[in-house]
Amino acid sequence: MASSTDPVTNGHHSSNGEESRPAESCLVSPPQSVTSPVDPVRPAKRLRTATECVVVSNPSDPYNSSSVPIYQTATFKQTSATDMGAYDYTRSGNPTRSALETHLEKIMRCERAFATTTGMSALDAILRLARAGDEIIAGDDLYGGTNRLLTHIKTYLDITVHHVDTTNLDAVRASLNSKTKFVLLESPTNPLLKICDIPAISTMAHAACPSALVIVDNTMMSPLLMNCLELGADIEYHSGTKFLSGHHDLMAGVIGVKDAEVAKRVFFIINSIGCGLSPFDSFLLLRGMKTLALRIERQQENAIKVANVVQSLGFKVNFPSLDSHPQKKLHASMAKGPGAVLSFVTGDVDKSIRIVEACKLWGISVSFGCVNSLISMPCHMSHASIPAHIRKERDLPDDLIRLCVGIEDSEDLIDDLVAAITSSNVSKEDR
Ligand SMILES: Cc1ncc(COP(=O)(O)O)c(C=O)c1O
Numbered sequence: 369m370a371s372s373t374d375p376v377t378n379g380h381h382s383s384n385g386e387e388s389r390p391a392e393s394c395l396v397s398p399p400q401s402v403t404s405p406v407d408p409v410r411p412a413k414r415l416r417t418a419t420e421c422v423v424v425s426n427p428s429d430p431y432n433s434s435s436v437p438i439y440q441t442a443t444f445k446q447t448s449a450t451d452m453g454a455y456d457y458t459r460s461g462n463p464t465r466s467a468l469e470t471h472l473e474k475i476m477r478c479e480r481a482f483a484t485t486t487g488m489s490a491l492d493a494i495l496r497l498a499r500a501g502d503e504i505i506a507g508d509d510l511y512g513g514t515n516r517l518l519t520h521i522k523t524y525l526d527i528t529v530h531h532v533d534t535t536n537l538d539a540v541r542a543s544l545n546s547k548t549k550f551v552l553l554e555s556p557t558n559p560l561l562k563i564c565d566i567p568a569i570s571t572m573a574h575a576a577c578p579s580a581l582v583i584v585d586n587t588m589m590s591p592l593l594m595n596c597l598e599l600g601a602d603i604e605y606h607s608g609t610k611f612l613s614g615h616h617d618l619m620a621g622v623i624g625v626k627d628a629e630v631a632k633r634v635f636f637i638i639n640s641i642g643c644g645l646s647p648f649d650s651f652l653l654l655r656g657m658k659t660l661a662l663r664i665e666r667q668q669e670n671a672i673k674v675a676n677v678v679q680s681l682g683f684k685v686n687f688p689s690l691d692s693h694p695q696k697k698l699h700a701s702m703a704k705g706p707g708a709v710l711s712f713v714t715g716d717v718d719k720s721i722r723i724v725e726a727c728k729l730w731g732i733s734v735s736f737g738c739v740n741s742l743i744s745m746p747c748h749m750s751h752a753s754i755p756a757h758i759r760k761e762r763d764l765p766d767d768l769i770r771l772c773v774g775i776e777d778s779e780d781l782i783d784d785l786v787a788a789i790t791s792s793n794v795s796k797e798d799r
Pocket residue numbers: 486487488489511513514554558585587588606607608609619620621
């Protein structure tokens with residue numbers, strides 16, 4: 369068992385919580401277990417991500433359980449007063465969460481992965497790597513909650529945040545300097561589905577400031593469609609509430625880190641603030657991820673059909689598989705598909721409201737990535753926390769409708785949407 373006096377080499381954490389890698393403990397497969405002799409279930413060759421999602425390694429389970437058990441415990445008994453063992457307290461580490469994190473490391477192909485309570489707490493933990501005087505470059509089209517957290521940081525901490533059009537390399541270049549700590553990207557962006565050149569921005573950022581970290585919110589793509597670390601980013605994170613879990617029955621965040629030293633600091637922060645994912649939610653997320661490939665395949669196929677139909681009705685549709693998308697080629701060079709979220713404008717806020725409210729199958733709801741199809745108006749819902757004048761400055765249209773496509777039969781989805789669009793041509797008074 370690990371000794372608390374030698375935490376870095378043996379144990380999962382010291383009393384000041386500096387290191388987290390558990391030694392060979394129950395449920396935690398050793399790194400690179402693909403080739404490990406201790407895990408006879410796993411073949412030696414590198415597997416494709418869709419296969420990795422299903423193969424959850426659990427080599428040390430005493431009963432060979434097929435699914436990872438839920439260690440629903442806050443504390444772990446120690447064998448002595450001075451030896452913490454692999455786990456002592458669930459905030460610092462828990463075997464169910466470790467199994468999930470080990471699984472995520474394979475899927476995200478990163479040095480270390482962490483699971484947190486929400487996507488926002490994942491971003492919060494990452495942003496705490498910054499210190500007073502640092503600068504952050506972020507997009508001007510980004511999730512409303514991300515904008516809110518960045519606004520808090522720039523208002524109350526001595527950290528400068530530049531919101532720029534991250535699809536424009538010159539705009540990013542102009543903001544880079546020796547104080548740049550993070551370049552924070554979404555690609556595709558939420559909700560306008562704009563695309564950033566992750567490799568070019570990573571190269572530029574590292575050249576301008578070698579200690580700068582490029583962070584990508586990869587929630588829209590999931591690790592199945594895009595690997596941001598392989599594209600040059602340093603940290604990739606997700607709202608696990610979305611595609612990764614897929615059923616809107618849990619909240620989670622996921623962080624994948626490229627560099628071991630940065631990962632140590634991220635673990636320190638997660639342990640210090642206590643935002644690690646609970647054992648039960650870790651179990652649910654592990655279960656949801658097994659069907660990630662199937663879900664994405666079907667959701668994306670449906671989304672492509674829906675995008676084509678909405679465009680054929682004369683609307684301006686934002687979706688990176690469409691020929692009309694200005695960065696279609698760039699997106700295809702980075703990702704394996706367009707995903708399952710699209711947005712379109714109608715030219716009239718009231719008409720948009722009528723469409724949304726006339727849908728019967730598409731649920732009016734925030735969030736995306738769920739097996740059920742959802743429809744929303746970002747300016748009134750997910751992005752309502754961005755002040756109206758800033759939304760206007762950033763060209764976020766009030767009449768924008770966002771569609772998050774699920775796994776239903778595409779014909780039912782299209783029938784429902786087309787009926788809602790047709791009925792929207794009649795104003796409420798004339799009905
Ligand atoms: C792109 C994106 N990133 C991060 C988040 C935050 O995730 P969570 O709601 O799990 O905190 C959301 C939505 O909430 C999102 O849409």
